[in-house]
Amino acid sequence: MSKNLEQTIEKICADYGHDRTRMMDIVRAVQEKFGGVSSEAMDMIAGQTRTHRVEVEGVVSFYAFLSQEPKGNVVIRLCNDVVDQMKGVQEVAKALSAELGIGFGETSADGWFTLEWAPCIGLCDQAPAAMVNDVMVTCLSADKASEMVRALKANPNPGQLTAGYGLGDGNNAHPLVQSMVQNNVKKTGEVLLCDVPAEAGLTKALRKSPEEVIAEVEASRLRGRGGAGFSTGLKWKFTRGSKGPDKYLLCNADEGEPGTFKERVLLTERADLLFEGMTIGGYAIGAATGILYLRGEYNYLRPFLEDVLRKRRDAGLLGNDILGKAGFHFDIRIQMGAGAYICGEESSLISSCEGLRGDPKNRPPFPPQKGYLRKPTSVNNVETLCCVSRILDKGAAWFAAIGSGKSTGTKLLSISGDCKIPGVYEYPFGVKIRDLLKDVGAENTQALLIGGPSGQFIGAESFDKTICFDDLATGGAVVIFNKDRNMIHIAHQYMEFFVEESCGYCTPCRTGNVLIEKCLRKILDGQGEPEDIAYLQQLGNTVKKGSRCGLGQTSPNPALTTIKNFRAAYEAVLKPVTDGMQPTFDLKAAVSDAEALAGRHSVIH
């Protein structure tokens, strides 16, 4: 075993040139081969890549899909996102647990099955959903889950599962994807989800100088689609203007914001448009290398995307002298993530690409100055890069004419929750919430979560507002809640998510989110007091101000925006404390251990 382990690790490390910046690929490969990255394996990897063991262990312990303990041959990760909870995931969980005879976080005695929870896996429109190794299983029910386990017990090859379920639409049925996932494209717009001509943007871009390409993108007033909304043209200008010969274009395909799944659809249906946009970006900023950072959950798309890249190389769309343009060399590699929400934050994403824990970096320097490997780097979102291809084809004026005011173009929205027609919608910026609700068949709506839990909850008084950067900004997630939902309960569930996903570097984020979550729990338990509102607001603002990356700067939003827009829900359950005691302290529970040890009861309760 040890000999085999050693040889395999030598081989894997050699495949990645013993390069420690490829640590993610190395440990992923070891995990895949042996079900875990053992202590012994970590020592060997450290030796092979000439780094410290702690660097290896840091990576293995950071990412949810990596582990030191070997996992089962079949790992079932059931998504426990809020939308899945709304669609009855608890029943599915019970069925899985019963059928497998293990609890969540456990591996069966025979080593075959591991059962785990996973945060949003990008299938809220087909919830409840689970990953079985890399295979996505959607629209689960308790019966379907039991049946699935029985099928896996008979044939423990998750790849065979799909045959029984039928394939999804479009490229989900592609021989290299073979997934039951559905695109659920419910509204196509004129930029991304319409028919797009192949390479029209790239061809036109290469006729221009890089500066002209950047000027075109600037003129289109395209802003980043990932959530922050920074001007793409400006970002490219800064990156191009930074000194140094080596520059990088990174594409952020780590959509982890609960409720977001539109990038999954773009990766499935618009892969060429995306790679075309990356190539244009590479040309514009002067990069020779592009990296697509693909979230670990979308590993099922990897063979397909690798194939698209291979075909592009064969067609001269990647590689040297692209489309005959002398001196323009550019290629793209895919970097897999391994289950970490924080890696959607651009500086964490860079850390992860460098083979490190997905810790955010201090800014400045900003990535366009010093990014990947401390070289000038532009990190752009999938949807942004797809827009770039279209802008270069149809022109900045065409793009800028779509949308509203300062928000040009269209926006893909992933809409899920309490509505009849969940899915991906392409709207021009400026769509009114009221119209959107009508389109998706939402009735009796109490609240919308715009931009995922790091965004904001809005209520009926905001239904005449519009989706755009100046009004309701969003990276693309829209979750709808009807009047039967308890908004405090929903906010609490999202806070649990942030507690889990905080990287732990900044104390306000690591500790503050736990305190917010506890306070919401206390309110849900009927022990809330009017003072808790001010406490939550003060604490939330401290977390926002005291955290260095976007996670902590937005994580208190579920609590803060429900307090702001659904204050009546809080006020209805808060009761003043009049006797000076803390209602949360339970003396009986606090002395129970000692009572058992001493064999007598407390005299004071």
Added chain:
Amino acid sequence: MEKPRIATASLAGCFGCHMSLLDIDERILKLIELVEFDKSPVDDIKNFTGRCAIGLIEGGCCNEENVHVLKDFRRNCDILVSVGECAIMGGLPALRNGIPLRECLETAYINGTGVYNPSGKIPNGEDIPLLLNKVYPCHEIVKIDYFLPGCPPPADTIWEACVALLTNKPLDLPYELIKYD
């Protein structure tokens, strides 16, 4: 006019905060001109004799008796102040919070290095208060009005805080009295 009353207690602490209180030196004479001490280790009064303006609490709660005393203070004092690290955060006693109670007691009384205990049992008896599953800071058990940080808070901090509370004036502590590094 009757003098306002002060009560103090040391719960799961080391009495260091009380020592610091005594460090106000001759100002204690001025203090007793201003106030009367009620239940406190300073005068050894065991039970409250009347309503108190201020209660100063040293130490967190590690056992049921601490909880009883703390609640008694809350009922009898207008203003309750957590004095020092242990009252505010649990302090050194809270180091046991990550260890299950049984393991903790077995190490202390049975298995620990150098333990001499021929009975081989964890001490038990009705006069020994039951321990809580962990050490709690005071504000997790009752409402606390003010917090005076420090281990211990310097005498001047305690003095200035008491004077400010009794004279109903804002507390303006110089930086040196509230920095701890």
